[in-house]
Amino acid sequence: MTPCLVSTGFLVLGRCGRASVTACARCGRPVCDRHAVPGAYAGLCPECAAAQGYGTPYDPLWTVGYRGHHSHQTLPAYTQPGWYTDFDDFDRGAFDPEDQADFGDPGDFDDGERDFVDS
């Protein structure tokens, strides 16, 4: 049995875990009959359907979209000890006083076929 891998809950997160009946057409995640999205976004899992746009709270899919929205909105309110470890040397280089106006080597952004100044 392939379990349904749709995330459930808002305060207490978990996986559905019921037997899947289909797979999401976009991300390939197994989906059970309870979480198979009907209507315009049929064939998608709730997360992929909510990414297409979630409507009013009267829509059962609204909670899936709101979960991501709320997480994104409240993240800056919490002090994150690992925040600066997310940046690499390129990100920190913009704040280096000895490296002003240096945006990398000339060939860094050249993909060889389409020149930046070529119209």
Place this chain on the structure above:
Amino acid sequence: MFWRKTRAAIAGFHPLHQKLIWERTLSATLPRAEWAALIASLARHGAVVRRRKWRLPERTESVLVPLIRLLCEDVDRGRVGVTADLRGRDVPGKAGPRQDLPVVRPVRRAQQWWVFDSWLSVRSELRDGSVLELAVTDVVRHRHVVKVNPRGKRKSKTKTKAVQRVYATRSLAKGQPFQQPGSPPPPWIRVRPRGRSRMVIRAVAKLPMPRQADELPLMMTVATELFRWTPARRRRSA
């Protein structure tokens, strides 16, 4: 009789929906499926009822329906209890007694009174065995000042200051693991855990009266703070 078709349509709504229209209050403890039936009934309101007098209270769509939806996501066999008083803070009985404040001339009289509007109380039995209680109270301070100028002209003004208090309590199941989060909460939330074998975590927030659209996000920020105090569950994925 006027509006008879609308009255007949309202009679077909869910009983709690009707109570919300006529009395502007809601008090029920129901399982998840029953709440879904109520929300389905509320969703039909706008298409059926056009009369301004019978429209749903303002906080129904912005707070009540989304909150019920979110709480029902975390309930398996438990129940969600909601008590909402959406009559507003100007109804009789919510204002406290008026106090006279000391004054100096030209002020002749200064009075102060408080309005406590506990408009929302929620209790939810979550699927991890804990119980979440959420309460929201609007506290409004009114000050009325009367002054008289040297020519006897009398002027008065009333000032109000409103804050919203959000109380969230999570009672963990017996033996449920407990850990202090690695980072502090936002400065406007105060958290206090209590107990030993059965922990009770309480978060309190006091905010300047938020805009109606911001009420739910702020309430959920206070509620979600309590869930940082327990380790994440092991996922049941294969």
